[in-house]
Amino acid sequence: MSADGLINFVSENFCGRTSDATIVEQNQYLNKLSKNCAVIADRDFENIEYLLRRKGCILIRPLSILSNLKLTKNEMLETRRIASLRIHVERVIRRIRE
Numbered sequence: 001m002s003a004d005g006l007i008n009f010v011s012e013n014f015c016g017r018t019s020d021a022t023i024v025e026q027n028q029y030l031n032k033l034s035k036n037c038a039v040i041a042d043r044d045f046e047n048i049e050y051l052l053r054r055k056g057c058i059l060i061r062p063l064s065i066l067s068n069l070k071l072t073k074n075e076m077l078e079t080r081r082i083a084s085l086r087i088h089v090e091r092v093i094r095r096i097r098e
Helices: 020-026 043-055 073-097
Strands: 038-040 058-060
Touching: 020 043, 038 073, 043 058
Parallel strands: 038 058
Antiparallel strands: none
C-alpha cells in the first residue's frame, strides 16, 4: 500500500508455508520500488533488509520487535506511529480477502 492508501502491488499466490521473505524475493515487488523508498514491515520480513538496501530503500520495523530492551519515550511513540500505519494495511488486506 502506498503512503496515500492505494494498493500498489499484489503478488501471485504462493502455496504451502512460503515465508514472506521468499515471496518478496521471488516476485516482482522489488522492481516496483524506487530509490529512497521506505517499506514498513513486520517481524517476518527481517530477512529482506539486504534486498531493500541493495535497491537503495530502507526497512522500517517497530522497535518493540527488534529488541527486548525497554524503550525510551520517543522510541515508544515511534513504535505506536508505525503500528497505527500497519493497522490500515491490515484492514485493506482483510477487505481484499473478504
